[in-house]
Amino acid sequence: MDKRTNEEWIADLRAGGEPQAQALEDLRAIILRGLPYAIAGRIAPNSPESEALVEEIVQETLMRVLDNLDTFEGRSQFTTWAHKIAVRAALTELRRVRWREVPLPEMAMDEEGDASYREIPDNQASPEDQVDRKDMMKRINRIIMEELTEKQRMAMTATMEGFPLEEAAQRLGMNRNALYKLMHDARLRLKKRLEKEGLTPQQVLSVFERVGK
Amino acid sequence: MKIKQIFQWLLGSNKKKSSSPQNGMQADKSEMMQKVLTMLSNTQDVEMTCDEVFAVLDQFAELAARGEDVSRLMPLVQHHLDMCPDCQEEYKVLQRIVLNAV
Numbered sequence: 445m446d447k448r449t450n451e452e453w454i455a456d457l458r459a460g461g462e463p464q465a466q467a468l469e470d471l472r473a474i475i476l477r478g479l480p481y482a483i484a485g486r487i488a489p490n491s492p493e494s495e496a497l498v499e500e501i502v503q504e505t506l507m508r509v510l511d512n513l514d515t516f517e518g519r520s521q522f523t524t525w526a527h528k529i530a531v532r533a534a535l536t537e538l539r540r541v542r543w544r545e546v547p548l549p550e551m552a553m554d555e556e557g558d559a560s561y562r563e564i565p566d567n568q569a570s571p572e573d574q575v576d577r578k579d580m581m582k583r584i585n586r587i588i589m590e591e592l593t594e595k596q597r598m599a600m601t602a603t604m605e606g607f608p609l610e611e612a613a614q615r616l617g618m619n620r621n622a623l624y625k626l627m628h629d630a631r632l633r634l635k636k637r638l639e640k641e642g643l644t645p646q647q648v649l650s651v652f653e654r655v656g657k
Numbered sequence: 658m659k660i661k662q663i664f665q666w667l668l669g670s671n672k673k674k675s676s677s678p679q680n681g682m683q684a685d686k687s688e689m690m691q692k693v694l695t696m697l698s699n700t701q702d703v704e705m706t707c708d709e710v711f712a713v714l715d716q717f718a719e720l721a722a723r724g725e726d727v728s729r730l731m732p733l734v735q736h737h738l739d740m741c742p743d744c745q746e747e748y749k750v751l752q753r754i755v756l757n758a759v
Contacts, residue, residue, distance in 0.1 A: 481757060482753040483750060520718070523758075524751075527715075528715045532711065534750075584690065605689075608743050609741065610743055620707050620743065621707045624707045628704050631697055631700040632702065635697045652690055652694070
C-alpha cells in the first residue's frame with residue numbers, strides 16, 4: 445500500500461511491529477522506483493555498480509527517515525520528503541567516488557598576478573582592452589589576496605573549478621553548510637571591497653566581456 | 658601545473674574549448690574571473706544556507722511541479738539554487754522524481 449496519507453505514513457512508521465515493517469517495505473519499493481530513474485544520467489542504470497549503490501542508498505534512506513520522522517513538517521508529500529533524503533545520499537556518494545582521487549586545485553591567482561597571463565597575448569582583444577583587462581586582473585587578484593583567508597581562497601578556487609561543495613568541504617575539514625557560509629562571507633567581503641574602490645562587479649565584468657567582441 | 662592539467666582533463670567535457678592551445682590558459686583564467694564576478698554580482702547580503710534549503714526542498718519541488726511561480730513564492734530558495742551547484746543538482750534530480758510521479 446503506497447497510497448497512504450502523510451499522517452498514515454507517520455503513524456505506521458512509528459507504530460513498530462508489522463505496520464512499521466510493511467510501511468518500510470512500501471517506502472523501499474517507492475524509492476526503488478524513483479531513484480534509479482532520476483540518477484540514470486550519472487551512473488549506468490542496471491549496472492552492478494548502480495544496483496549496489498541504489499541498494500545501499502535505500503537502506504541508508506530508510507534509517508534516516510526513521511531517525512528524522514520528527515523533522516517532517518507535512519509541507520510536501522511524505523514520499524517526496526523521503527526521496528529528498530535518498531537523492532542527497534545518492535549524490536553525496538556519487539560525488540565522493542568521482543572526486544576521491546582528485547586533490548583540491550591550487551590557487552591560480554597570486555599576489556603579483558600570474559606571469560603567464562601577462563605574457564600570452566590575446567589576439568582577439570584590442571591592445572587597449574588587453575591592458576585594461578590585465579590591470580583589472582591584477583587589481584582583483586590583489587583584493588582577493590587582501591580580503592580573503594587562505595581557506596576562503598582555496599574554497600573559491602575549488603568551486604570555480606567545478607569541485608563539489610560537499611567534497612571541497614570535507615577536504616577543508618568542515619561540512620557543506622559551513623563552507624557555503626564561508627564562501628558567502630568571502631563573496632560579501634569582495635563585493636564590499638569593490639564598492640569601496642568605486643567598482644561594481646558588473647563594471648569589472650564588462651572589462652572582461654569586451655574582449656573578443 | 659600537473660594538478661591543473663588533471664583537472665582540465667576531468668572537466669574537459671564540461672568546459673568550453675579555447676580557440677587555440679596557446680591562449681587556453683588565458684581563456685581559463687578569464688573564464689574563472691568572469692565566474693567569480695558573476696557570483697559577486699549575484700551575491701545578496703542575506704542568503705539561505707544549504708541546510709536551510711534542504712529543509713524545504715521537497716516543498717519547493719512540489720510547488721514547481723504544480724507550475725507555481727517558485728521564484729516569487731520562495732525567492733531565497735531559488736537564489737540559493739542559482740548560487741550553489743550541489744543543491745541545484747540535488748533539486749534537479751528530485752524534480753525528475755516528482756515530475757515523474759505527477
